[in-house]
Amino acid sequence: MTRKSKSEFGQSPLAKSLAKSLLDWYDRARRDLPWRAPPGAKPDPYAVWLSEVMLQQTTVAAVKTYYEKFLALWPGVRDLAAAPLDDVLKAWAGLGYYSRARNLHACAQKIVAEHGGAFPAQESELRRLPGVGPYTAGAIAAIAFDQPTPAVDGNVERVVARLLALETPMPAAKRAIFDFVAAVLPRDRPGDFAQAMMDLGATVCAPRAPSCLICPLATFCRARTASPQDFPKKPPKKARPFKRGAAFVLRRADGALLARRRPERGLLGGMTEFFGSDWREGRADDWADKRGRERSPCERANWRLAGEIDHVFTHFALRLTVFVGAAPADFLAPDGGFWLAADELRAAAFPSLMRKVEACALKAWGLPEPIKPA
DNA sequence: TATCCGTGGCC
């Protein structure tokens, strides 16, 4: 959905001058990234899409290894569409925001089923794909298909908010920022313009300590002479609740661990976890008394305390008390539970939280901690 | 519009 914009900036000599300054800088200073086509080469829409989804609210440094892994496992969209969802979740484990992995898989299948295996070039069509929102649709259209479509992410919001010294706080300022980008983006190199804005935001117009002295847009920037780090204006954040819970790691004689699958929706949806209590704010240590123990997956495991682990999610912090136990020889996995063999643990769909629990349990047993997965 | 949804690095 493109908005009509009649900014006095559009088509103006000033707008053209700004775009030229940015593109000249980009030709000198562009980052070399694994998913980025060399200058002049045609980008692979699959690679652009995959990288853009991974980069949603995620740093470039964190994405790189995952991107390479995914491309090696599934070189094209048909390969990804044909893969079992569980394999995709295992490969995504540790990257966070797991609904992205589920939407990624669903999107690949939709591309194959409804688009003949080729990504559509129009922003309006891209927008209909699962996991593809306003930003990602604009980014794919611009970068992969060179469409003159705004791609407004956090970097661009910051750059524009400073250029205009926008007093309107986020997210109310989104409309004005979108309109500005729509008016300024050049018709000849819209893909490079989109990437240049993001590179500028990532390397020069950084959130704190922006490098205004080397900024190619400094002469256009209203905030430069004031305090650029104060833009964009943002509302204060809510306090983060603190929750507690317990995790029970049950080990079989052959080294297998008891696990289960989390519900498909919600927090860590579809991922693998150890058994445990629910997580509640301000709860007492009620899993340590007799009734609490009865909620463990096995009453005859001689549970003992392994330790505590801390983890911080976006909207709450969590402290988990970890118990370890040994499964009796005749113990059968309860409903919803399954055994993860020792040689399956490294490839399991454990989120980072559960990797912490696992490490805590292994330490309590005196077992060596595995090297970080490749 | 506001809330939910991960993780790791940096200050």
Added chain:
DNA sequence: TGGCCAAGGAT
């Protein structure tokens, strides 16, 4: 039990 931030999307 810090706070902030990162190429946002779904509901």
